[in-house]
Amino acid sequence: MVKTIGIISIKGGVGKTSAVTALGASLANDFKKKVLLVDGNFSAPNLALHIGFINPEITIHHVLDNKANIKEAIYETGYGFDVIPGSMHYSQINPLKLRDRLGEIKRKYDVILIDSSPNLNDEILATMTASDELIVVTTPDIVTLATTLRAIKLAKLRKTPINGLILNKVHNKKFELSLDEIENTCETPILAVLPHETQVLEALSKSLPSTMHKNSKSTKEYRKLASSLIGEEYKKNSWLGSKLKMFMKKVPKQDVNRVLLKVKQRE
Template sequence: MSKGKAIAVAAIKGGVGKTTTIVNIAHILANDHNKKVLVIDANFSSPNLNLHLGAIENDKSIHHLLNNNEKLHNVICEHSFGFHFIPTDITKLNSNQHKLKNIVNELKNHYDVILLDSAPSPKDEMLAAIDAADELYVVSTPDLPTLTSTLKTAKLARQNNTKVSGLILNKVKNKNYELKPESMEKLTGIKLVATIKDSVRVLESLNSIRPVSLLNPNSDVSLEYKKLAALMVNASYENPKWHIRALGYLKDDFKNLTTHKFSKGLSYFK
């Protein structure tokens, strides 16, 4: 097995959808691309991955690797979504974070892709995740406060000589008060690789503890995640046929099905 690669997904601002993005990408890579995927919660001070996976209680966590030299196989958890993960224990805040890179390098011998969910703050724990990664994707929302945070994230990565592979623009509502995607790309100097629409279905998926790519794999949001996942592993991607996308769109918009303008809606997918 050839050595895998480690990808950090980062943002210096909470609530932009970083962990949601990671869980969907992991699910797609494992199930659509048959990749062996490991997700590491590198957000040591305010972990969220456990909540997204419905795995609240775990006997072992990343802290046991960082502090106690625990065996890898005792810490790695298997999830029904098709990938493995290493959780973080919020009750154990002190960790030897600088060991993370060595642990990730060892794990790359066993996985195709390792996804690192970093902390939303420019402190040692974020730097540890960036340092352990081969490349970085930055998640942002299209507003000025988050733009400032995005610039800081990219600067930290470049100072660490970590490749910044792309900007993921999330929760896009296409409103006049938002920064335009092309403006975000120009201002950050990071290639825009995905534009994820704001969707109530994502909130519903969080409530049901299932990724939206599982709940509605042909929705606009899921298809954008699928394109992004393919890009991350240099795989080809082709959109499904227009009628399949139409069904995904209608499933997303089911509450308005009775008043839906089919002539307008269907032409959108052609």
């Protein structure tokens, strides 16, 4: 069954678009899913730019402005997934038509990921109403956490289920908020903890999703999260290996949360 997942935050620069491309590439290549990435950041679209696709002719803006059929705005990327880009030169569209337009092509895909706008208006609402589930991206600082709380509150008001949080750009410094502090404040599980890594920036400079660049901690976290989102095992991880690891060291909080999410997704 197709699943539409919105990646949201009410703050720019936290890593939404990077998460969309990294998860999209992993779902397509590691799990062989049919994946579509959609730019839902209508004011400042840059999803296509992240993967080196410049100046697309037909975009989600044309679709929402009734100037094109949604099928015409779908592009194959060569990275295993398809993308619907946005236009940098367009205004005056109704973002809330997103859900209906996506409904027309949903059946072609296993997973659709929407790269949300951080703007607290119809743009973020469009992602919320078009999504079956949401993931909120945050960083471990008080300023971002305050906006994360607002995003969670809004999603709850809209009754769109939140799978959990991606905690991004972690430096592992004492001054950063702890996982417990963040989970308790948000009353939402942390599903992935991604270090601040040069390899993510390097991947962007090469227009690559980070999971298609070098293997790193964030790459592994994204793969594990992708596996939980679709409730499937990642074949390269042997069950025995992961069990042994569990006995040998304390299991990280996000691992437990991902197992719980995987169980839920299989129900």
